[in-house]
Amino acid sequence: MNTSYRSRWFDVCWCACYTLHEIDETGAYLSMENKQELYLRMNRQIQSVLEGCELPLTAMANTCAILYSELPGLNWAGFYLMHRGELVLGPFQGKVACMKIAVGKGVCGTAVATGAVQRVADVHQFPGHIACDSASQSEIVIPLSVRGEIIGVLDIDSPLLNRFDETDQQGLEETCRILMNAVDWTGGLLP
Secondary structure (H helix, E strand, O other): OOOHHHHHHHHHHHHHHHHHHOOOOOEHHHHHHHHHHHHHHHHHHHHHOOOOOOHHHHHHHHHHHHHHOOOOOOOOOEEEEEEEOOOEEEEEEOOOOOOOOEEOOOOHHHHHOOOEEEOOOOOOOOOOOOOOOOOOOOEEEEEEEOOOOOEEEEEEEEEOOOOOOOHHHHHHHHHHHHHHHHHHOOOOOOO
C-alpha cells in the first residue's frame, strides 16, 4: 500500500468514525445536547479558566485547548497573531501549521483584510485557500481586535464539509469576546 493511499484511507476512516459518534456528514450534532448548550457550557468553562489570567499568550493557549477538546469534528484550532504586517502562528492544537500568512491571502489573511468573520463551507472553493492540512474541508476565522486594531485571528478547521453554521459563528464570537475581555492587552503578548 503506497503512503498517499494509506494516508487518504486513514483520513476517510478517521472522519467516518468521528462522524458516527459525534456529528453527521453535514456537521449536525447527533447527541442530545444541542450546539447552543455546548457553546454556553464551553464558554463558561473558558471564562472560568481565564479568570485571573493576565498573560494573553497563556489565555490563548488554554482557549484553543478547550475549543479543540470540546468541539466535535475539528482537526485544528488556534490563533494567528499580527507581527510586522503579517500573521504568524500562535498557540494552537492540531497538526503542524503554516508559520506565516500574508494579509489578504487565504481564509485567515482575508479575515484580517476585511475585518470580518470568514465562514467557509468548502475551503477548496475559496480562492487562494492555503492548505496547511489536506484533511481540512471547512474553516471559520474570527478576527481579534484591541481598540479597533486587528491583532490576530482565531482559526478553526474541520475535516468535514460545511461544518460551521451561524450557531458556531455566534458561539465562537462569544468565545473571542470572553478572551479579549479576560486579559490585559496593553503590555503585549508576554510583557
